[in-house]
Amino acid sequence: MIGISEFKYRTAEHNCAHKYLLPKLIKILNEVKFDKDKNIFELGCGNGSVANFLYNKGYKVTGVDPSKEGIVIANKKFPHINLKLGSCYDDLQKNYGQFNAVISLEVIEHVFEPHKYAACVFDLLKDGGSAIISTPYHGYLKNVALSITGKMDDHFTALWDYGHIKFWSKKTLRQLLNEVGFADIRFLRVGRIPILAKSMIAVANKGKT
Numbered sequence: 001m002i003g004i005s006e007f008k009y010r011t012a013e014h015n016c017a018h019k020y021l022l023p024k025l026i027k028i029l030n031e032v033k034f035d036k037d038k039n040i041f042e043l044g045c046g047n048g049s050v051a052n053f054l055y056n057k058g059y060k061v062t063g064v065d066p067s068k069e070g071i072v073i074a075n076k077k078f079p080h081i082n083l084k085l086g087s088c089y090d091d092l093q094k095n096y097g098q099f100n101a102v103i104s105l106e107v108i109e110h111v112f113e114p115h116k117y118a119a120c121v122f123d124l125l126k127d128g129g130s131a132i133i134s135t136p137y138h139g140y141l142k143n144v145a146l147s148i149t150g151k152m153d154d155h156f157t158a159l160w161d162y163g164h165i166k167f168w169s170k171k172t173l174r175q176l177l178n179e180v181g182f183a184d185i186r187f188l189r190v191g192r193i194p195i196l197a198k199s200m201i202a203v204a205n206k207g208k209t
Contacts (some may be wrong), residue, residue, distance in 0.1 A: 011073070014049045017106055020191040021134055021199060022053060025103065028188075028203055029059070033132050034100045039132040041099040041124050043117075044107035049075025062096055088120035089113075090123060098126040105134045106199070108173075111163040118180040125134050131182065135168045137189055137200040145196060170200065177204045 012024075029040075038059045045051050045063030047070045054061050055078075064086030065071055086092060088111070102124045104117075111117045121131045143152075157163040170187050174198045177185050182204035191198025 003131070005192060011047065014053075017134075017191075018050065018053075019198060021105055021201070022050070024190050024201060025105070025132065028130075028132055028201070029054075029101060032101050033040050033128065039099045039101075041096065041102045043102060043104040043124070044091075045074065046070045047084050048078045048081060050103070051083055052078045052133060055081055058158060062099075064090070064096075064172075065094065088117040092120055093123040093164055096124070096131070100126055100129045101132060102129070102150065103132045106136070107127070108133060109135045109166050109168060110162070112165065114166060114176055115180065118176050118182075122180045122182060122206060127206060129206050131177070131204045131206070132201060133173075134190075134199050134201045135173065135175075136164065137191075137197040138167050138169050139197075141195045142197070165195065168200075173200075173202055177202065183207045 006074070012107070012184035018140070040059050041053060042054075042061055044050050044066045046067065046071075048063070051061040051063050052206065062082045063074075064084050065074075066085065066087040068085060069084060070196075071085050074081070086139050100120050108114060108117060126129060137150070145151075156167070174185050184205040184207070185205050188201045189197035189199070190201060
């Protein structure tokens with residue numbers, strides 16, 4: 001995706017966010033109605049660590065990422081998983097088909113054109129499928145707490161090359177997903193207590209047409 005094609009990966013290990021994201025992700029996936037092959041698409045698969053985690057849980061994962069460095073690491077470490085160079089600006093539905101679930105963890109905050117991103121996720125889903133999208137949580141009380149404690153600069157990562165460029169609230173993320181056709185959108189907060197959550201996870205369904 002434009003803006004994170006040079007995002008750097010050094011290893012095929014999980015990052016710190018996965019500790020609180022992955023347990024909740026599994027609980028959400030347990031509620032998804034899968035076909036017998038349990039196909040998942042990961043938009044922004046990075047170094048492949050999440051795809052491999054899901055593979056070991058019995059899911060068949062396909063994924064893309066715009067980081068050449070990330071995909072090289074992923075293909076070397078996890079050759080048994082279909083992970084390729086690509087982004088939401090490609091015709092991913094044409095290239096890969098449709099899935100019961102599309103996951104995208106801590107990606108949307110890096111994307112310059114979020115409507116294209118959201119439309120891509122929508123197109124990748126089968127009717128009745130679920131999108132699972134996580135992003136750092138921004139709420140009024142959390143932002144006040146960050147300001148009072150002097151942590152706002154750390155939180156907005158201004159000095160991080162290819163870092164966060166969008167800062168989503170439940171309201172703005174819900175509006176984005178509604179605009180591309182998603183319905184029945186719910187949010188879960190993870191990491192810390194809810195009002196100070198590190199991330200939020202949007203679960204959005206593609207209604208049958």
